[in-house]
Each structure stands twice: as structure tokens, then as C-alpha cells.
Amino acid sequence: MLAYIIRRILILIPTLLGVSIIVFLMLHLTPGDPAELLLGERATEEALEELRVHLGLKEPLHVQYGMFLKRLMKGDLGETIWTRQKVWIEVKQRFPATIELAVVALCISCFFGMIFGIISATKQYSIFDYVSMVGALAGVSMPIFWLGLVFMIIFSLNLGWLPLSGRLSTGVDLEVITNFYILDAILTRNWPAFRDAVWHIIMPAVTLSTIPMAIVARMTRSAMLEVLRQDYIKTAKAKGLSRFKVIFKHALRNALIPVVTTIGLQFGVALGGAILTETIFAWPGVGKWMYDAVMQRDYMVIQGGTLFIAALFVVINLCVDVLYAIINPRISVQ
């Protein structure tokens, strides 16, 4: 198992190299010029030339890529074009916000998605089944942007239960250690900040969780239905096992394989889908950061950010594969 994990981690290197080449080429071959965007309407030819030279944009593409790789070897992702900051520092500031949001959203979607899926499967064609599956269909098709605004109007503007946007209220102080605010609040035993951070994450996390929740629910339902028809379930029932044991011990475990795959994939989707959620809820995460970078052609941010996301994706995939083996001993990691 350990050898397998090491091998998989080593595969990261060619994967990331491939990703970096593709991203680099796509960036530089699409139209747009960071110097033009930085200077806007007031750009003079002279100012543009000076800036392009300074940013190294006058070098041929392979030289630019070589410089990028050379820096990368030293563990340096370079410096952003707009904010003149080390890309790594910007990553450290923003990724925790996104991961915090994605993890909470995924917990919500796993918990409710699986529960709905299991109940629907065990009570197939019941009113609950119909309602939850129609709900799941609605969840998948709901535009996040619209849903976020509706939540805001209901829960903040009308009911006043939840804060509208941001990660913390203006008056709340929090000593930042990891940049995961909920975790930081626990570490510093700052309970008002903990409450405030949790309060702030509910609406964006629920908004972000709708699509994964719906997918997990549908996946759990169909996987469970298939397993529940198997002979060994009948045997288990005939043995006189309790309904709970049959469902959770015998059926669910075998139905989990496709569900875990889906959850793993959904984590990646949640990271990417966070762009919209982050924009509406003014959540200072990586999605909004990357979107702005694309609009401003901040090559350094896009390259660094994409590499980081790609690495994360590979690691999540690895975790999912390892989980398969744990869930189902018949699958061995080879």
C-alpha cells in the first residue's frame, strides 16, 4: 500500500509538468496583454514597452517557460503581476478560505445526500422517494448565483438570521494562525469569533452544497437499489438480521464505492464551483482570485493557482483510491 501511495505521489511530477505546459501555452497563445490591462486607456507606447520588458514579456515563449520552470525547481512560484506579491503567499492567504468552504459544503452534501439517498432507496416509490428525487433534480438544475441571492433575501434581509457576506463581521477580531477561521477560532479559544465564522459560512456552504448534495443523493439511491436486490441481502434478511443492520452494514458498504468516487470528484467540482459562490458571498477565496487573474491576464497567478489546484486534485483522487480499498477489501491497490 505504501509503495503504491509513493508511486502515485511520484506521478504528480509529470502530471504537474504537463499541466504547467498546457496552461502556459494556453495563456500565452490567447489574446490579451497584462501590460495593456494594467495601464488601461492611458497607456503610452513608451510606458507599455518599459512594463513589458520589466515583466519579461518580451522574451521568446520557451525562454519565459524556462525561467518559470527554473524558479519552480527552487520552489518559487514567482511574483504576481498586479499585486507584486509572491504567488505562494497569495495562495496561502486564499486557499484556506476556499478549502474551508468546500469542506463544510461537502460535509453538508454528504450527510444529507446520503441520508436522502438511503431513505429513497429503502422506501422506493414512496412519497418521500418522489419528493427527495424531485428535490435532487431541482438541486442540480438550480443556478448557484440565483440561489445565493434568494437565500440572502430570505435569511438575511427578511428574517435577519444570517449575515449576508464575508467571512467575519466587521467588529470581530480573530488572531489568524492557519487562515482557516473556524479552526483558528478553536485554537485561540475565541468563541465569539468561532460563532461568527460558523454563522458566516452557513449560507455560502449550503449554496455550494446543493449540486453535490443532489448528485450524492441520486448516486446513493441508485447504488443502494442495485445492492438491495442482491441475493445476499435476502439471505441477511432471512437470517433475521435487523433492518438497520441489513441496510447499513450489508447494503450501504457495498453501495459506497460509486458514492465515494462521486464525493471525491465533487470536492474538485466544489473547489472550481466556488468561483460563483465566492463572488456572491464576497468570500475571499481562490475562485474569485483566479477569475480576476484570468480577466487581468496575471500569468503568474494563473500558473501558480492552476498548479496548486491540479496537485490538490491528484491528492484527492489518490485518497479516493485508497478509500476504495478500505471500504471494499476485495479491491486491492495495485
Added chain:
Amino acid sequence: MKRFFMKFFAIVFALTALFLFSSGCEQKVAEKKESAPAETEKPQVAEEKVLVFGRGGDSVGLDPAYETDGNSFMVCDNIYEALVFYKDESTALEPGLAESWDISPDGKTYTFNLRKGVQFHDGTPFNANAVVFSIGRMMKDRQVKFYGKDWDIPAQERPPEYWVSMEMDKTVGAIEAVDDYTVVFKLKRVEAPFLANMGMDFADIISPTAFLKNPKEFLRNPVGTGPFKFVSWVKDDRIILEKFNDYWDKSSGPYLDKVVFRSIPENSVRFLELKTGNIHICQFPDPADIALAKEDPNLILPTQPGMNIGYLSFNHTKEPWKSNVNLRKAIAHAIDRKAIVDNIYQGMGQVAKNPIPPTMWGYNTAIPGFKYDPELAKEYLEKAGYQGGKGLGEITLWSMPVPRPYNPKGVKIGEAMSADLAKVGITAKVVTFEWGTYLKRQREQPPEMDLFQLGWTGDNGDPDNFLAVLFDGLASSSIRTQWHNQKYHDLMVKGRQTIDQAKRAEIYKEAQQLIFDECAVISVAHSTVIWPAQKNVANFKLHPTGSVRLKNVALN
């Protein structure tokens, strides 16, 4: 294996339970309070006056010499100060960090007498050396002289964009500190807008001591002399400033203890935050929300005609646009600019007669502006030799892909113009590109471009900053409208070399007349800026340059 499986579920359940539990706790607390629901969100603590400013994006950096965007400058406006200030709601100059100044008779030497007793936020004194350091660091060829001690200015991290774009190296020859409170600028050429330039953000004075501590990080640790000092910055979220207790001018503020600049990208959400009372001022709301703000008794609507122009111009480098003035006039009379302002600017603007805003000195009120008159347009078209548009073929109308302060929806405006042109027989195809490409290709004046939309937001309130920078094609190939008119060029040079403002005003009036007679450009609209605010925000005035000055602002 079984244990692992159990663990996995245990973790998922534990996290969810923790999450639900904490939410439940919060709800109980909220119930107990029985007061305004989102109370924790209220920015205003009883004893501390905290103003929360909601804006669309984060600052890029806070070193005024190197920034180019409004979101950076609006924070700099409160941390730093320049030698001269713009007056409230105008760009007339008043003494700033310089108490007074003398201009030599030949217009090439400016002597600034500095204010005494001014301190930087780090406790170091403001003096002539700080001025030489702050401005001198932007010079390519650093002809600077300090007084008493010598400062070593580090190499530039990157070109100081405003300094380069405004060709200041061609203007400023040398800067010298004569004594602790006197600085002399020696210019290479007579440059009338120079004084106004010294009021712009890029000319703000920074603390040399703070800068030298870590030049690379100064943009994230700004130190100036302004009414508020920098406290903290959470990227893409908030920048917090607090009152500078040793601020030199105690006559009117600062009244706020803290200022929080919050980034809320979505316009409608930002407006909702204002409505729920979580922010005090909402920058750039959607035009549709302005109507809602008007009805809300808790909100006020600070308004300011923007110092800007959105225009439609011609590709003057090619025929027929280059020499056919009748054709240009036909286009000008065919476009219904009022309908564009009413429907696309949604009333947040006014139809332009001249390419400079009416609030600016030197504005020529005698010019009637082009009337929307399709019949007259047809007559001009006939005079131009293109009766009913015949022979002109399909022309292109380049339209901006992004909203700008002077133009909310470039493509929509392009489509409206195209429809207007069709009514007089001209077929115009709306063309657009990604913004960077648009800017780049527009400057190249390619033959496939016939008409193009663009605009400008003024920097310093000087007519030269519009009329020369935008339309004097003979001055440089970088000028966006490559209109080559010797008489106009001579006027622009003369305007720059005349120091007396009354005489300059006459020169610029003549220039506007020339633009109108020759129809070098069609001035479409000046947009109006409306930023709704809470009723308890007092003394908040919008500035034509777009700067946000909170020194006099109070919370009642």
C-alpha cells in the same frame, strides 16, 4: 478495514454535528438577545465610530507611485497627502503639505514652502528630504539633492506607471531640498499642468524611513501623513485604517476612529449590505438599485457629475474619415445620444457637448453640441458624396467589451448607434474584442476599424489632461484619436506653455470650437456618479477625480 470505515463515517458525522451544534448555539444566543437579528454585523460600536465602505474590489497595492487603479488610490487618499490638494468637489488647487509656492517668471522653477509640524504615521518628521525622496524615486535619471543628510534611493521595482504615462521625465529636470522646509523643482520645459499634477495620487509624499525598512513590502505597509493610518489588510476582504491622532490639521476631522474598506464584488449584494445597515457607503450600485435607494428613508444619495467623457471617434488615419468632415458630421447628427443616456446610462449621465466635462474650467458653453436630426444627417451624407449611405459599404463600429466609469455598456451602446445609423442608410457592424486586445488594436488604428468607442476619466482637472491627451494626434502616435490638425496641435502646445489660467481657458475654448467645427470626435456622455450612503453619514462628498476622502466625514 472495518474500523477505517467506521472512522470515516464518524468524522463526517462529527463534523456535521459540530457544525449543526454551533449553529444551534448561535441561534439560542440570538433568541436570547431578542434584539435586531443580525446584531453582530452592525459595524457601529457605541463608543467607537467605525465607518464601513463597501466597494467592488480590493486594492492592488498601497504605494501611490506604482498603482494604477481606483481601488488602490481610494485607500491611499486617506493615508497619504500631496504637496497641493484639490478642493472639495472640484479640482481647484489649495495648499496641502506645501503651504505656498512660487513660480519663476520663465515658468521653469517651482519653489514649494512646506508646512511645519507635520508628522508621518511612524513618528518621523515630514520635511523637504521626504519630498525629494518620494518624487525623486520615480525619476529615471535621478537628479536629486537632499538637505543635510543624503538618502540612498533604492532602484525601482518596476516602472512608476503614472509618472511614465504622464511623461514626467520629460518635464522634471531636478528636485532639490534647499533647507528643511523648502523644495525646488527645476523643469526641463514650461508645463502649465505641472502644479495640478503635483496634487495627483502618484505625487503623494511617503515616509522615506518606512520605505527604506523594506522597499519591496512598502506597498503592503504604507506610511504617510494623512488623517488615517494603516492597520491591517485581509486580501480580497478588508483593509482597516484607524485615526491618526497626531494629524496636523485638527480644524475639521478626522472624526472617525476606524475606516474599513470591504470588498463585496457583486453590485446587488453590496447594495443589500447597505440596506441591512452593514456598510455605510455603497460604491457603484446597479442603476436599478438607485431607484430603491431613493425610496428608502434611511439612505441618502451623494451625487457628483463625473470628470469623464465617453466618446465615439473616427479612424482618422484612413479615408474617408480622414478628410471628409461632412461624413463625420452626418454620423454625429444621426446618433440619438439622449436616448443612449436615458436608456443605457439609465439617467446616470448627461449628454456631452464638448469632450471636457462642464464642471471643468475652460469649458466652452457657447458650443451648441450636435443635435439628433436624421434629416440633417442625410443632407450631410449627400454633401459628403454618400447619398443614402451608398458607396460607403459596411463600416465597423468598435465597441468596448467592459463597463468603464464613463460607459456602462459599450456593446449595447454600439448596437444602439448602429440602429441609429441604419435609419440614415449607413450599415455599421458592431465589433468587439477582449479588453486588452481592444486597447492594443485600437492604438494601432488598423484599416478595418472605422468608428471606435472609448473614453477617459480625468486625473487632475486640467483641460490639457483631456484635450491634449486624447485628441492631439500630432503630439504622439500613442494618442488614441489620431486626428492630425496643425492648428489644434499649436493650441495644445500654447496651452501647456502658458501659465496664466485665464489665458489658458481662452486657448482651450478655441480648441473645443475647432473640435466641434471639424467634428473630430463625437462626445457622447459624461456619466454621473451616485454612491448611496446611510443617513447618519455626514459630510461625505464625492470628488470629481473619483478619490474618496474621509477626513471630514462623521457618523451621527
